[in-house]
Amino acid sequence: MSLDLQPLADWLTKTSLSAFVNNHAWVWPACESLHFVGLALLVGNVGLLDLRLLGFEKRLPVMAVNRFVRWGVLGFAINLVTGIFFFAGNPAQYIHNIAFGWKVAFIALAGVNVLVFYATGMARVVKALGPGDDAPVLVKVIAATSLVLWIGVMYMGRMLPYIGNSF
Amino acid sequence: MKFLLWLSRSAPAVWGRESESIWAYPTILFLHTLGLGVLVGFTTAIDFRVLGFSSRLPLAPMGRFFRFVWIGFWINALSGTMLLIMTPAKLSNPTFIVKMACIGLGVLTMLWMHREVFRPRQTLGATVVTEASTLGRVLAASSLLWWAGAIVAGRLTAYLGNVR
Numbered sequence A: 001m002s003l004d005l006q007p008l009a010d011w012l013t014k015t016s017l018s019a020f021v022n023n024h025a026w027v028w029p030a031c032e033s034l035h036f037v038g039l040a041l042l043v044g045n046v047g048l049l050d051l052r053l054l055g056f057e058k059r060l061p062v063m064a065v066n067r068f069v070r071w072g073v074l075g076f077a078i079n080l081v082t083g084i085f086f087f088a089g090n091p092a093q094y095i096h097n098i099a100f101g102w103k104v105a106f107i108a109l110a111g112v113n114v115l116v117f118y119a120t121g122m123a124r125v126v127k128a129l130g131p132g133d134d135a136p137v138l139v140k141v142i143a144a145t146s147l148v149l150w151i152g153v154m155y156m157g158r159m160l161p162y163i164g165n166s167f
Numbered sequence B: 001m002k003f004l005l006w007l008s009r010s011a012p013a014v015w016g017r018e019s020e021s022i023w024a025y026p027t028i029l030f031l032h033t034l035g036l037g038v039l040v041g042f043t044t045a046i047d048f049r050v051l052g053f054s055s056r057l058p059l060a061p062m063g064r065f066f067r068f069v070w071i072g073f074w075i076n077a078l079s080g081t082m083l084l085i086m087t088p089a090k091l092s093n094p095t096f097i098v099k100m101a102c103i104g105l106g107v108l109t110m111l112w113m114h115r116e117v118f119r120p121r122q123t124l125g126a127t128v129v130t131e132a133s134t135l136g137r138v139l140a141a142s143s144l145l146w147w148a149g150a151i152v153a154g155r156l157t158a159y160l161g162n163v164r
Helices: A006-013 A016-023 A027-053 A062-066 A069-089 A098-119 A122-127 A137-158 B002-008 B011-018 B025-050 B059-086 B088-092 B094-118 B134-156
Strands: none
Touching: A006 A016, A016 A027, A016 A069, A027 A062, A027 A069, A027 A137, A027 B025, A027 B059, A027 B134, A062 A122, A069 B025, A098 A122, A098 A137, A122 A137, A137 B025, B002 B059, B002 B088, B011 B025, B011 B059, B025 B059, B025 B094, B025 B134, B059 B088, B059 B094, B088 B094, B094 B134
16 A cells, blocks of 8 residues: 555644644554454454354344344444544554554455445345344355454454554 | 563563564554454343343344354454453553453453343243343343443553553
8 A cells, every 4th residue: 555644644743633643652552442442342343243143143033133133233333433543643653554554444444344234235135034044145145254353453453553553 | 460561571472472473462452442343242242132122122133143243352352462461561461450350341241241131030931031130231231331441441551650
């Protein structure tokens, strides 16, 4: 990726958000704690739907399992906000970080995966699945993709200092 | 403690701590994060249901997701033990002790809640229990607090006390 993010980084470092993150020692650890809480909400509640669609515990009606996704969305929102705090606080350690590039790419792919879920009409098909119903193959592929991508996002996030050069 | 110190000087611990390999410390750290997501994530889903969220979801099959909670728990018990023998000084960090206490209480709460809410006593009569008791809900709410506490204390272990 030859996208030059340096101007963005330069601008971000001058924002009051960046100053806020850097001028208070508690902000970074607080955001990290929240980032892990958000991670758990996302993985567990989206994973619940993914596993049901893949055929685990088919006695559960999908419509009712689907409602848990909103907790996953809350987790994602928490992590997007805290992630922006990290990025604004120290953009230099992310813009040249290959692990960060992969992390963002996996998040984007997870977004595309959700779009495919809706665009193909599978989201509607799935909501009609009652207790005992098996999901179509395409839905299973989407569910498995979701699990793999979110695990990939976690892996790349954890590898920021190791594959990449952060911290 | 002596045993831990001995372990911390053992070959696997030294390798984990000092190897530059991506398969050493970073991979164990990732497994610990993955286990956290699975353990706490599925716990929150079960807790939300016990607290009354998405009440059309039958409780009994929901309880089967406890197996993922346990998978996450054991991933983290093992990876956590490995992280601990690499940096045993954590044991004298009060924040780490708080984390361990939260985990202990979280696990006890989980076991108690499982007994209280998910034991199949609905087969006793014709009526199917669809909602958890007040005690069950209190346990679910406290479970959320213990695990949030464990996460926060775990993260702060890197900032407070004596070690990273």
